[in-house]
Amino acid sequence: MADNPRIDPEALWGISYGVYVVSSCFEGKMNGQIANTVIQVSAEPKKIAVSISKNTYTNELMSKSGYFAVSVLAEETPLTFIGLFGFKSGREVDKLSRVGYETGATGCPLVTENALSVMEAKITDRLDVGTHIIYVGEVVYARVLREGRPLTYAYYQEVKKGKASANAPTYKGTKSEEKPLEERRPTMKRYVCDVCGYIYDPAVGDPENGVPAGTAFENLPDDWVCPVCGAGKDQFSEE
Secondary structure, eight states: OOOOTTOOHHHHHTSOOBOEEEEEEETTEEEEEEESOEEEEETTTTEEEEEEETTSHHHHHHHHHSEEEEEEEBTTOOHHHHHHHHSSOTTTOOGGGGSOEEEOTTSOEEEOTTEEEEEEEEEEEEEEOSSEEEEEEEEEEEEEOOOOOBOBHHHHHHTSOOOOOTTSTTOOHHHHHOOOGGGOOOSSOOEEETTTOOEEOTTTOBGGGTBOTTOOGGGSOTTOBOTTTOOBGGGEEEO
8 A cells, every 4th residue: 555645654653652561372372472552441341452463473362262461561671571572473482481471360371570560351342453453351350560660662762772563553664764864973883683673773782781882783792682582693784
């Protein structure tokens, strides 16, 4: 479909979001994924809605089981954790085996690692909106795990320098992520992960993984990997 000249996508990018793990299960199979669209839509009964890409394994499990769970992530959640749930497919990787979780009353996995709260919902409505399906679920269980600041999408992008996956409803594509040449003032070249789009900026470094600001890409340790998806240095390209 051709772009509509009357729609400026940047107008939509100003909408605020959070960062969550949405999970589900069916016949002994479990999976979870990162989602940025989770909202409460009703007070009584308490209902929440999530927007999930049709392409994901989590969507497949949700559509079959009729249940889903949500974990509200803390602001300090590491990029490697987000990369596991946001840039790897559950059809190829057993994500739950790598993190702390518990099985909820509905059978859905409740991811507790890096979470502030968890909840489970029974799907009551679903709406096909194109690339995604909006699931509305009545909350059947909810618990606060600990106090803290929830991770917002703005903080994830601006502070952690994270990117949206191709399955996210807010995916911008590669062109929109590029800055005009006149706005770039790096003294050293920036490199882009070919897998997830993460940009390694020498001016920032990778402090979460012990790489100080001012470290050129060429000087990164040979075993350094993308902090979002785990791709090696050989899977980066010059910006």
